[in-house]
Amino acid sequence: MTPLLSLRQVSKTFGTGPRAVDAVRNVSFDVTHGECLAVVGESGSGKTTLANMILGVFGQSSGEILFDGKGLPTRRTLEHRSAIQLVQQNPLSSLNPKRSVGASIRLGLDVFGIGTRSDRWRLVEDALEEVGLPGDFRRRPPAALSGGQCQRVAIARALACQSRLVILDEPTSALDVLVQARVLRLLEDLRRDKGLSYVFITHDLSVVRNVADRVAVFREGELVECAETRAIFEDPKVDYTRQLIGAVPVISDDELKLRESLSGGLPA
Amino acid sequence: MSEVLAIRDLCLRFRGYSGVSEVLHGISLDIRAGERVALVGESGSGKSVTARIVLGLLQELPSAQVEGGLFFEGEDLNRLSRRQWQALRGTSISMIFQDPTSSLNPVFTIGTQFAEVLRRRDPGLSREAADERAGTLLQSVSIHDHARVLGAYPFQLSGGMNQRVVIAMALANHPSLLIADEPGTALDVTVQAKTLKLMHELVEQSGTAVFFISHNLGVVREFADRVFVIYRGRIVEQGPTPAIFEDPGHAYTRALMAAVPRITGGGLPDLNDSETAFLEPMVVHEGGDA
Ligand SMILES: Nc1ncnc2c1ncn2[C@@H]1O[C@H](COP(=O)(O)OP(=O)(O)OP(=O)(O)O)[C@@H](O)[C@H]1O
Ligand SMILES: Nc1ncnc2c1ncn2[C@@H]1O[C@H](COP(=O)(O)OP(=O)(O)OP(=O)(O)O)[C@@H](O)[C@H]1O
Ligand SMILES: [Mg+2]
Ligand SMILES: [Mg+2]
Numbered sequence: 033m034t035p036l037l038s039l040r041q042v043s044k045t046f047g048t049g050p051r052a053v054d055a056v057r058n059v060s061f062d063v064t065h066g067e068c069l070a071v072v073g074e075s076g077s078g079k080t081t082l083a084n085m086i087l088g089v090f091g092q093s094s095g096e097i098l099f100d101g102k103g104l105p106t107r108r109t110l111e112h113r114s115a116i117q118l119v120q121q122n123p124l125s126s127l128n129p130k131r132s133v134g135a136s137i138r139l140g141l142d143v144f145g146i147g148t149r150s151d152r153w154r155l156v157e158d159a160l161e162e163v164g165l166p167g168d169f170r171r172r173p174p175a176a177l178s179g180g181q182c183q184r185v186a187i188a189r190a191l192a193c194q195s196r197l198v199i200l201d202e203p204t205s206a207l208d209v210l211v212q213a214r215v216l217r218l219l220e221d222l223r224r225d226k227g228l229s230y231v232f233i234t235h236d237l238s239v240v241r242n243v244a245d246r247v248a249v250f251r252e253g254e255l256v257e258c259a260e261t262r263a264i265f266e267d268p269k270v271d272y273t274r275q276l277i278g279a280v281p282v283i284s285d286d287e288l289k290l291r292e293s294l295s296g297g298l299p300a
Numbered sequence: 301m302s303e304v305l306a307i308r309d310l311c312l313r314f315r316g317y318s319g320v321s322e323v324l325h326g327i328s329l330d331i332r333a334g335e336r337v338a339l340v341g342e343s344g345s346g347k348s349v350t351a352r353i354v355l356g357l358l359q360e361l362p363s364a365q366v367e368g369g370l371f372f373e374g375e376d377l378n379r380l381s382r383r384q385w386q387a388l389r390g391t392s393i394s395m396i397f398q399d400p401t402s403s404l405n406p407v408f409t410i411g412t413q414f415a416e417v418l419r420r421r422d423p424g425l426s427r428e429a430a431d432e433r434a435g436t437l438l439q440s441v442s443i444h445d446h447a448r449v450l451g452a453y454p455f456q457l458s459g460g461m462n463q464r465v466v467i468a469m470a471l472a473n474h475p476s477l478l479i480a481d482e483p484g485t486a487l488d489v490t491v492q493a494k495t496l497k498l499m500h501e502l503v504e505q506s507g508t509a510v511f512f513i514s515h516n517l518g519v520v521r522e523f524a525d526r527v528f529v530i531y532r533g534r535i536v537e538q539g540p541t542p543a544i545f546e547d548p549g550h551a552y553t554r555a556l557m558a559a560v561p562r563i564t565g566g567g568l569p570d571l572n573d574s575e576t577a578f579l580e581p582m583v584v585h586e587g588g589d590a
Contacts, residue, residue: 210556281492
């Protein structure tokens with residue numbers, strides 16, 4: 033089957049001359065239908081830059097990005113913009129504080145022409161209910177919601193747009209672990225029920241271990257290792273991957289053992 | 301040992317369109333010199349507002365009503381003038397805010413903002429000298445191309461680079477109290493480990509007290525001497541770090557521990573939290589505070 037998303041030799045350089053920064057270098061990978069691919073790695077290694085190219089915020093310097101087997105143009109059609117959605121780290125700043133959360137969700141429906149005009153408020157309420165919030169929350173401003181509730185709204189917005197690929201850039205790192213567990217559960221359920229695919233960017237390797245199908249490890253703009261989650265954690269091939277797993281802060285002795293076996297007793 | 305920071309029975313209310321909301325219901329907490337104290341708990345439970353109150357920032361908001369004792373190095377902060385309180389910020393007390401990009405000014409380069417921070421302590425510092433000190437500090441948070449970073453605007457840097465800039469700025473003036481609100485969320489784990497080590501060294505060398513807010517319980521276990529757990533504006537458990545992790549006494553603390561995903565796998569945790577149990581009285585573990 034054609035993968036939902038394919039990157040072929042994608043590079044991005046910011047600026048020119050001696051001040052140029054090669055943020056992403058020759059990166060290739062696929063995301064299949066219904067898959068959760070985790071993207072981890074060094075800070076500044078080009079993960080957000082990669083996400084921005086997939087979303088069409090800016091174009092790649094070279095290489096090709098395919099969606100459903102067809103090349104994605106830099107100027108996206110409405111259809112592409114609704115099919116590929118982003119959920120960001122900071123739930124409060126990604127929602128307009130002056131709008132009710134319902135109006136924020138509805139804006140996408142209006143722009144992408146989803147549903148009929150009279151139907152749209154109902155669709156907004158359905159999306160909220162799908163993420164476990166009461167439909168009448170649509171009247172509230174973001175400031176009247178907790179961090180976890182805002183993050184659910186951001187997910188509801190991506191859902192209402194009938195997206196197929198959701199890019200999650202640190203979706204739960206601003207949340208406490210209880211709320212995080214609920215949001216991750218929700219994401220899992222939605223992936224199963226709707227066949228969504230995720231590109232899950234995060235520094236939290238313990239989360240990755242428990243939700244991702246495959247993991248792509250980045251360093252200095254390059255993809256250094258890409259494999260099934262279990263293989264990455266139990267038998268990493270690349271030293272940098274070992275270092276990463278060896279530095280994960282943990283809370284139990286079992287985890288300490290795994291960490292030490294990988295780092296070969298290196299101090300974290 | 302003397303207390304660097306003491307918070308006594310802190311209460312906070314916000315007045316809004318929909319009436320008054322009570323956010324803090326009498327928080328007490330103290331931190332001694334050279335001690336690392338973590339505050340962990342629910343999103344929205346009042347961690348960041350507590351930090352902002354210590355800095356005197358929330359008091360400037362007309363809708364916020366703050367009550368309770370605040371003492372810094374034995375001095376009653378509530379008796380300081382606005383100007384005196386402001387003078388403490390960025391020198392004796394420094395803060396790493398939760399959202400690094402919003403605490404940097406988007407229209408100035410990192411170099412300009414860094415010089416401003418260093419001049420708070422050292423008003424006559426030349427720009428060259430400031431850049432040199434900033435370069436060294438950036439190197440210590442694993443930013444090696446510091447010339448590019450000093451010449452860059454925040455939007456030209458990644459989230460984690462901005463966060464490290466903010467951390468380097470907060471350490472620059474050797475504060476007696478460092479308040480760090482989620483300092484590691486945007487960092488990869490190897491850089492995070494180095495940054496924690498750096499804060500650790502600051503504690504050892506200058507006896508800085510660290511007030512550390514985090515959702516990452518692994519980091520808390522490795523970094524903090526004592527832990528306070530907050531739920532809905534109340535401290536529900538406190539004690540030395542090993543006691544909290546080995547023998548969590550409060551239902552909320554236990555639920556938090558159970559929800560931490562493990563690198564050994566096993567899937568997402570089961571959640572069977574009964575919120576009524578979270579309202580039980582505070583559990584105090586003795587030790588570490590005598
Ligand atoms: N608009 C821009 N102009 C110039 N350089 C940029 C720009 N955006 C990003 N960069 C540079 O590209 C590199 C990759 O940045 P990116 O934000 O993609 O990293 P990241 O992997 O998301 O890091 P983090 O984990 O810290 O979020 C960095 O060196 C950054 O300074
Ligand atoms: N300026 C304000 N006006 C009204 N309510 C506010 C204001 N600032 C914060 N609050 C409310 O105070 C409560 C505590 O907020 P705070 O930012 O301290 O949470 P937190 O514990 O830091 O949460 P998180 O872990 O999500 O950062 C929240 O319910 C928040 O909505
Ligand atoms: Mg990023
Ligand atoms: Mg906070």
